[in-house]
Amino acid sequence: MLLSTSSSEGIQTRILPKASLVAPLLLAIGVCSALLIAWEMFWRSEGAVPSYRNSDELWSKERRRINEGDGHLPVIAGSSRVLFNIDLDTWERLTGERPIQLGLEGTSPVSMVEGLANDPDFTGDLLIGVSPVPLFGGLDTRGKAVMGYKRTSYSARAGQWLSELLEPYLAFYHKDYALFQIIKRQPLPNRDGVSIRMGVRRLTVMDQDRNTRLWWRVESDPEYRDLARSIWAQRFPRDGKLPPPVVEFMTSKIENSLERMQKAVNTLHQRGVKVTFLQSPASGGFLELEQLLYPRESTWQILLAETGSEGFHWEDHPGLQGYELPEYSHIASGERERFTTEVLRLMGKIPQVKTAAGE
Secondary structure (H helix, E strand, O other), X not given: OEEEEEEOOEEEEEEOOOOOOHHHHHHHHHHHHHHHHHHHHHHHHOOOOOOOOOOHHHHHXXXXXXXXXXXXXXXXXXXXXXXXXXXXXXXXXXHOXXXXXXXXXXXXXXXXXXXXXXXXXXXXXXXXXXXXXXXXXXXXXXXXXXXXXXXXXXXXXXXXXXXXXHOOOOOOOOHHHOHHHHHHOOOOOOOOOXXXXXXXXXXXXXXXXXXXXXXXXXXXXXXXXXXXXXXXXXXXXXOOEOOHHHHHHHHOOHHHHHHXXXXXXXXXXXXXXXXXXXXXXXXXXXXXXXXHHOOHHXXXXXXXXXXXXXXXXXXHOHHHOOOOOOOOOOOOHHHHHHHHHHHHHHHOOOOOOOOOXXX
């Protein structure tokens, strides 16, 4: 190769030695592969397992099934409890139908139900999980997925398809292990007078159709379980009380949520859709928070009365009680089968069998 340079003395030419880029390319690939393998081995040593990512596009993919021929199937809408607690495998084994799971953590189901009410393709049964804080507090943590599923771009769909090729095999491919998330979690000192809440850490393992269960470390690793509890505890009442501004904000949307849900459910009833509400168990600070902000007489009971729907509250049915709740809010993975069976029994999906309590 000839290289020409100019100077005040004229143009100088010299010959560069021939070089192959194959060796540097192979070296770069080798180094990159070694680093990826080391990163994967590290997270597996920490107990991480592969899981499908709970992305907006994965939710949208399941939601689009209703418009692609599966609108007759049962649908589950709600927040994290109905997402984590209901076992789709058990549901399918007992009823012959596998429901579409549309639960989203930290998100009110109101917008989901409104979307289903306005979608004539949906004719199946609807189970709505009632987590009091998201529903009556009007939380919208994952609302972007609910509102934008029809507008998903082809590039997003292609990205989801490519991502799903990797997700079943790579334990580190989870948002909790992203480098910037790790940096963000480092215990750096805060400015005086500034306190920062810890973000929610990994809690689950998810299948491709969003069948979800608690991750084993939440259940069996005392240190990690205590971490999960401490993160939730940042939201719990202190000495049975919350600051008045917090109470006012968290209860300001009760009426609006009830009104919107009533209209949506009435539309579904007119179309012949059976709607069932389910409030799953809670314990510890979560239960105290819910009882403080959203007592049954001003939320649950009004919800059932105004929508004219059946509903099953865990406090009313012995079969919905007595479950292990490792971090106060979600049922241990090994008990999801029993819980799902009991829910289906109450819904009349499987034969009624008397329980030990005679229910």
